Amino acid sequence: MDPRRVDYTGDGLSEDQLLETPYAQARAWVDDAVERAQHEKDVFEPLAVSVATVDDDGTPNVRTVLMRFLDERGPGFVTALTSAKGREISATPRMALALTWPSMYRAIRFRGTAVEVDRAEVMEYWNSRPWASRISAWASQQSDPVASRAALEEAYARRAAQFPDTGSDDDVPVPDFWGGFRVVPDEVEFWAGRRNRLHDRLVFRRVGDGDLADAASWEVLRRQP
Secondary structure, eight states: OOGGGOOOOOOOOOTTTSOSSHHHHHHHHHHHHHHHHHTTOOOSSTTEEEEEEEOTTSOEEEEEEEOOEEETTEEEEEEETTSHHHHHHHHOOEEEEEEEEGGGTEEEEEEEEEEEOOHHHHHHHHHHSOHHHHHHHHHOOTTSOOSOHHHHHHHHHHHHHHSOOOSSTTSSOOOTTEEEEEEEEEEEEEEEOOGGGOOEEEEEEEOSSOOTTOGGGEEEEEEOO
8 A cells, every 4th residue: 555645544523523612622532542542552642742833033833742731721831931932932922733643533733822831830740740851851951052962961960960869749849941831722623534535624713712611712613624
């Protein structure tokens, strides 16, 4: 079989299957992906999300991170606020996120405005990270050039010595330059692959000021594939 000509055999997504709110639908699909990763094991990193921003020149930039927050307010992730994505979001908060699960023939696209995650939420997540991951956040000047792998590992070793592993949540403090962003969506699209490239694209578009769980704040439309 020509790998460029794979026919998508998904079940699709019809209007009568669509849940009432974008949060309910997103939560259901994310949970399905996590469960499939644990059992069928054909979904790798079910929370991997592509983050699209623009730089000062208006040039697009995209990278993949892990979604660490998802609730009625929107999806979110953590990062160094001084990283390229952090600087770009601070300058131009309009952005997009995409979750894609090829083996499930599903994807979700969020478009909206980024807001910084509350510090209390950031600290709660930070304390759940393994010690080594917290050390890495201190060691890396994310997005900046580095002379070599050895230089990066030396920075890690210095931070590991500064903040030794005591087994407690507070043995590594949260850096001031580290935080997170949440996207408050204006649009959420659910893509479901089907045969003959006649895919389903059902879109929740904002018509009110409510959150993702407020059905009255969203209208549904179908886009052509």
